[in-house]
Amino acid sequence: MDALAALLVRDMRLAVRVGGGALVGVLFFLIVVTIVPLGVGPDLALLARIGPAILWIGALLASLLALDRLLAADHDDGSLDLILTGRAPLELAVAVKALAHWVTTSLPLVIAAPALGLFLNLEPGAIGAVALTLLVGTPALTFIGLIGAALAVALRRGGLLLPVLVLPLTIPILIFGVAASNAAIVGPVPFGPPFAILGALTLLSLVVGPYAAAAALRHGLE
Amino acid sequence: MSREPTALGASEDPRSVALRAVSSTVKTGAMGLIGLANPSRFLAFSHRLLQVLVPVTLAAFAAGLYLAFFVAPDDYQQGATVRIMFIHVPAAWLGMMCWALMSIAALGTLVWRHPLADVALKAAAPIGAAFTFICLFAGSMWGRPMWGTYWVWDARLTSVLIMFLMYLGLIALWRAVDDPSRAGRAAAILALVGAVNLPIIKFSVDWWNTLHQPASVIRLGGPTIHPAILLPLLVMVVAFTLLFITLHVSAMRNEILRRRVRTLRLMQAEAA
Amino acid sequence: MRLSAHDLVCVRGDRLVFADLDFHVDTGELLAIRGPNGAGKTSLLRSIAGLVQLAAGRIELADADPELTVAEQAHYLGHRDALKPSLSVAENLAFWARYLGSGGTQPAEALEAVGLASLAALPAGYLSAGQRRRLSVARLLAAYRPIWLLDEPTSTLDAAAQARLADIMRRHLAGGGLILAATHGQLGLDGTRELILGEAP
Numbered sequence: 001m002d003a004l005a006a007l008l009v010r011d012m013r014l015a016v017r018v019g020g021g022a023l024v025g026v027l028f029f030l031i032v033v034t035i036v037p038l039g040v041g042p043d044l045a046l047l048a049r050i051g052p053a054i055l056w057i058g059a060l061l062a063s064l065l066a067l068d069r070l071l072a073a074d075h076d077d078g079s080l081d082l083i084l085t086g087r088a089p090l091e092l093a094v095a096v097k098a099l100a101h102w103v104t105t106s107l108p109l110v111i112a113a114p115a116l117g118l119f120l121n122l123e124p125g126a127i128g129a130v131a132l133t134l135l136v137g138t139p140a141l142t143f144i145g146l147i148g149a150a151l152a153v154a155l156r157r158g159g160l161l162l163p164v165l166v167l168p169l170t171i172p173i174l175i176f177g178v179a180a181s182n183a184a185i186v187g188p189v190p191f192g193p194p195f196a197i198l199g200a201l202t203l204l205s206l207v208v209g210p211y212a213a214a215a216a217l218r219h220g221l222e
Numbered sequence: 223m224s225r226e227p228t229a230l231g232a233s234e235d236p237r238s239v240a241l242r243a244v245s246s247t248v249k250t251g252a253m254g255l256i257g258l259a260n261p262s263r264f265l266a267f268s269h270r271l272l273q274v275l276v277p278v279t280l281a282a283f284a285a286g287l288y289l290a291f292f293v294a295p296d297d298y299q300q301g302a303t304v305r306i307m308f309i310h311v312p313a314a315w316l317g318m319m320c321w322a323l324m325s326i327a328a329l330g331t332l333v334w335r336h337p338l339a340d341v342a343l344k345a346a347a348p349i350g351a352a353f354t355f356i357c358l359f360a361g362s363m364w365g366r367p368m369w370g371t372y373w374v375w376d377a378r379l380t381s382v383l384i385m386f387l388m389y390l391g392l393i394a395l396w397r398a399v400d401d402p403s404r405a406g407r408a409a410a411i412l413a414l415v416g417a418v419n420l421p422i423i424k425f426s427v428d429w430w431n432t433l434h435q436p437a438s439v440i441r442l443g444g445p446t447i448h449p450a451i452l453l454p455l456l457v458m459v460v461a462f463t464l465l466f467i468t469l470h471v472s473a474m475r476n477e478i479l480r481r482r483v484r485t486l487r488l489m490q491a492e493a494a
Numbered sequence: 495m496r497l498s499a500h501d502l503v504c505v506r507g508d509r510l511v512f513a514d515l516d517f518h519v520d521t522g523e524l525l526a527i528r529g530p531n532g533a534g535k536t537s538l539l540r541s542i543a544g545l546v547q548l549a550a551g552r553i554e555l556a557d558a559d560p561e562l563t564v565a566e567q568a569h570y571l572g573h574r575d576a577l578k579p580s581l582s583v584a585e586n587l588a589f590w591a592r593y594l595g596s597g598g599t600q601p602a603e604a605l606e607a608v609g610l611a612s613l614a615a616l617p618a619g620y621l622s623a624g625q626r627r628r629l630s631v632a633r634l635l636a637a638y639r640p641i642w643l644l645d646e647p648t649s650t651l652d653a654a655a656q657a658r659l660a661d662i663m664r665r666h667l668a669g670g671g672l673i674l675a676a677t678h679g680q681l682g683l684d685g686t687r688e689l690i691l692g693e694a695p
Binding site for chain 3: 002003006007010013014017018076077078079081082083084085086087088219
């Protein structure tokens with residue numbers, strides 16, 4: 001629908017123009033990857049072993065912390081009211097916003113992950129596995145985070161509430177993402193099954209996320 | 223100190239105003255720091271300065287690179303790759319000097335209220351970040367043949383990496399605020415806080431490194447500075463410094479012009 | 495077209511805002527909603543727009559598109575202007591014209607009608623409050639909906655802009671629309687009916 005395409009283009013344009021945008025997320029990701037060795041010690045063998053987990057946790061935190069502006073900005077300036085009166089279904093509208101957010105915030109994280117893998121002394125195969133699992137798993141993080149963003153707008157609360165609500169829901173994605181990465185590196189467990197489950201979780205989130213978020217918005221707005 | 227005289231009369235042709243400013247600069251000829259506080263005078267002065275700086279910078283790099291690659295000897299331990307030091311070390315120095323410059327500019331914004339201070343600060347940050355990045359990249363390339371990996375968490379590289387992150391944070395802060403003067407003050411505070419913290423960070427990272435010292439550590443500084451290496455190194459430091467000044471002056475010009483565009487737009491909105 | 499409301503009850507938090515509210519508005523009519531602050535003018539408009547749930551009552555639309563809800567045939571103009579500062583005036587307007595759909599004047603003509611055509615390429619962040627309001631009025635023109643729900647439309651507008659708005663409203667009514675406007679002042683149109691909230695029943 002033309003309306004949804006217009007919304008997608010607008011959100012992506014805004015993400016690029018408003019100061020920082022995608023690059024702040026990548027910067028945060030970089031900072032997380034830096035502070036882990038400062039806490040854990042510079043033993044390269046250890047870092048290579050926990051590398052996939054560090055990258056996954058960094059990407060998880062970076063994509064979640066950027067989510068609170070996803071809906072709050074539109075709510076604050078009155079755009080959300082007009083979006084609600086649009087003829088496109090609200091579920092699709094929030095899904096499109098989440099898609100724009102994933103492209104402009106999470107996709108740069110996926111692209112930055114290989115460079116950060118070098119900091120953690122990961123082998124090229126490991127880097128490839130982590131990047132692939134992030135590519136498949138980060139949409140799930142965004143679409144589930146969408147629910148938290150909608151609740152935060154509806155309840156008019158911000159700060160740490162959103163991560164607190166959303167992080168438990170993202171645990172399965174983290175588990176299977178890291179498991180698939182490690183399976184590709186070390187194996188005894190083959191790569192296929194955890195990766196397939198990761199994909200299934202993402203597909204599920206693409207449906208559940210927008211429906212739950214739309215419901216939260218409808219019931220929460222006054 | 224004069225305030226920025228960027229407000230043009232709504233009916234005046236901007237070009238004629240600029241021409242008047244340049245001609246008045248030529249007439250007065252005043253070159254003091256206070257005289258340069260006028261952005262129009264700064265634009266005129268910097269235009270002439272760049273005409274000198276650019277060829278001098280190129281000459282310095284030509285001399286430095288020649289000395290670095292043809293005159294300096296190979297290192298007995300590291301072979302020819304030691305020549306990356308001629309890029310890595312000056313870049314590290316410039317990264318630190320740039321933060322010192324930003325701190326002075328920050329004081330200029332907050333304490334002395336010099337009109338061009340926040341322009342200087344904003345212009346310096348990306349250049350400092352770029353030099354720091356070059357330092358990290360060169361360090362990584364230098365280390366690869368030695369360590370077999372692209373990165374080790376040794377004390378100096380880690381400190382420079384943290385400084386790089388702080389540069390990026392400063393740039394992100396500036397881009398997050400719309401109003402240039404508010405952004406400038408926030409960034410000035412962050413620059414000063416960073417200046418105080420960087421020695422503390424360096425000290426703690428050094429200490430952290432001694433805690434986890436692995437068995438074989440190759441100091442990235444290499445062996446003690448051989449006199450034959452000293453001259454090329456100094457020339458490269460001079461060349462990098464000239465490059466920094468050239469880039470910084472250019473960036474300040476761009477920032478002043480950018481603010482003029484903003485003022486013109488504000489006036490356009492008011493006139494409608 | 496007739497928009498009619500029966501026995502509307504609105505509760506906000508623990509407060510009863512209004513109850514047993516009945517009214518109707520026909521094509522070509524302007525209903526001015528008056529009352530002190532807190533009487534529920536904004537809540538009433540937002541509930542017709544579908545943004546607020548009513549505790550009780552029905553809102554019906556006769557002789558209109560049966561496929562669409564009342565909200566989908568209404569254009570809400572609230573206190574906030576739904577403008578993105580980093581997009582230009584034209585980009586903001588073009589987006590809403592596409593998103594809210596259903597025809598209307600071309601964005602360029604809409605800007606002309608409110609006197610903002612010369613600022614089309616300017617980032618919306620540079621606009622004054624009155625200019626932002628005028629851009630919202632342009633949005634009413636660019637994304638046509640028959641029902642207009644206007645919340646204090648004349649706030650921040652100077653006399654010239656208010657006169658322009660009155661013209662635009664007249665043309666909308668003449669073209670088959672209807673308007674509900676919450677306002678403290680005069681809108682400058684003849685034959686305005688009034689609905690006064692906050693009086694004892």
